[in-house]
Amino acid sequence: MKTQEEIRDDFPILKNITYLDSASTSITPKPVIDAIDDYYYNYNANSGRGAYRIAIKASNKLEDTRSKIANLINADKNEIIFTKNTTEAINMIANGFKFEKNDNIIISNVEHHSNFVPWLNLEKNSPKNIKIKIANANSEGIVENSTIEELLDENTKLVAISHVTNSIGACQDIKRISKTAHRNNSYFLLDCAQSIGHVKIDNKKINADFIASPGHKGLLGPMGTGFLYGKKEILEHVEPTNLGGGTITNLVNKEFTLEEVPYRFEGGTQNIDGIIGLGAGIDYINQIGLSNIYTHSKYLTQELYKGLSEIKNVILYGNPKNIFSIISFNIKGANPYDVAKILDETANICVRSGFHCAIPSLKHMKAKEGTIRVSFHYYNNLEDIIGLLKSVEEIANFYK
Numbered sequence: 364m365k366t367q368e369e370i371r372d373d374f375p376i377l378k379n380i381t382y383l384d385s386a387s388t389s390i391t392p393k394p395v396i397d398a399i400d401d402y403y404y405n406y407n408a409n410s411g412r413g414a415y416r417i418a419i420k421a422s423n424k425l426e427d428t429r430s431k432i433a434n435l436i437n438a439d440k441n442e443i444i445f446t447k448n449t450t451e452a453i454n455m456i457a458n459g460f461k462f463e464k465n466d467n468i469i470i471s472n473v474e475h476h477s478n479f480v481p482w483l484n485l486e487k488n489s490p491k492n493i494k495i496k497i498a499n500a501n502s503e504g505i506v507e508n509s510t511i512e513e514l515l516d517e518n519t520k521l522v523a524i525s526h527v528t529n530s531i532g533a534c535q536d537i538k539r540i541s542k543t544a545h546r547n548n549s550y551f552l553l554d555c556a557q558s559i560g561h562v563k564i565d566n567k568k569i570n571a572d573f574i575a576s577p578g579h580k581g582l583l584g585p586m587g588t589g590f591l592y593g594k595k596e597i598l599e600h601v602e603p604t605n606l607g608g609g610t611i612t613n614l615v616n617k618e619f620t621l622e623e624v625p626y627r628f629e630g631g632t633q634n635i636d637g638i639i640g641l642g643a644g645i646d647y648i649n650q651i652g653l654s655n656i657y658t659h660s661k662y663l664t665q666e667l668y669k670g671l672s673e674i675k676n677v678i679l680y681g682n683p684k685n686i687f688s689i690i691s692f693n694i695k696g697a698n699p700y701d702v703a704k705i706l707d708e709t710a711n712i713c714v715r716s717g718f719h720c721a722i723p724s725l726k727h728m729k730a731k732e733g734t735i736r737v738s739f740h741y742y743n744n745l746e747d748i749i750g751l752l753k754s755v756e757e758i759a760n761f762y763k
């Protein structure tokens with residue numbers, strides 16, 4: 364197995380910058396870039412269409428990635444649909460699931476806009492009087508099971524919650540929430556945008572009916588990759604919202620027959636190079652090992668939280684016991700955007716600032732102008748944390 368230093372060498376971009384924004388998107392390791400190059404240099408063909416050998420190879424490689432995703436989350440490969448990101452996966456359910464009149468859906472107020480707006484849009488525009496109920500998280504960003512229990516009723520069709528909130532890194536008890544939803548005969552959708560590739564997602568244990576995931580974050584895949592998992596028998600009752608080539612088996616006199624799940628959901632040419640790159644990203648993650656990644660992230664999270672809490676003027680969000688991989692903070696009197704700009708321009712440190720596409724979440728945390736958000740992956744090390752702390756201390760002294 365490679366050492367952490369050798370791993371860092373696989374990310375050439377780290378020679379120039381300290382990258383602490385993996386919650387937005389991860390940086391890409393060489394083996395992923397090599398896999399994409401290999402596709403373009405050696406078998407650059409469409410998938411699922413040609414009888415010639417390079418087209419068959421492209422199709423097989425795409426299916427390999429489907430199997431790798433299925434193995435990763437302990438699911439069947441026919442339950443994996445490729446998407447371009449997490450957002451598309453959630454919208455596929457919001458727009459394709461056959462909700463009934465007066466159904467309601469429970470989300471929380473600490474969701475990313477991608478697990479918020481598709482549901483609000485459904486409430487606004489569906490003729491079926493669908494209602495969205497919003498569970499309020501506690502002051503640490505945790506959605507307590509009892510809050511979900513209070514909102515559930517006989518019309519609750521779905522509970523949609525993210526595993527780790529992207530705003531402050533709070534980790535939810537998703538197994539418990541899934542169980543609670545199922546006890547009420549509701550479905551459970553898990554948004555694992557901030558946990559996949561950082562921690563084991565074993566769906567035989569979580570029992571989510573749907574999982575929306577990026578490929579470009581924790582899994583180290585390229586941009587424009589993601590997937591939707593759905594239990595096969597439930598996906599049979601979801602309407603595909605992107606029909607066309609590859610989604611039907613026959614078309615005669617205006618009548619068409621849908622392809623099997625998952626192919627009926629994958630209309631048109633797929634992001635083949637991206638999906639092949641994602642397969643290489645999953646291999647890379649598996650080689651490091653999810654438990655090593657988790658332990659490393661937890662260690663960096665604790666070190667950074669401790670260091671920040673020792674700097675006067677710093678406001679921290681969330682409980683260090685319940686957060687990992689993401690830390691949100693503010694410096695009293697400083698706008699988060701300005702802090703991020705200074706970090707970049709004076710120390711080449713890349714962090715996110717503002718509301719991180721989670722306005723209700725950060726308003727709930729009373730962060731009126733948002734926060735500065737630091738997020739890690741396995742390629743980060745203690746020097747990154749020490750460098751950041753030094754710069755934050757200097758900025759905090761300036762604003763004192």
Ligand SMILES: Cc1ncc(COP(=O)(O)O)c(C=O)c1O
Binds near residue numbers: 527
């Ligand atoms: C919790 C959560 N859900 C959804 C998304 C949207 O992800 P994507 O950009 O892959 O659509 C994000 C992105 O940061 C996120 O953090």
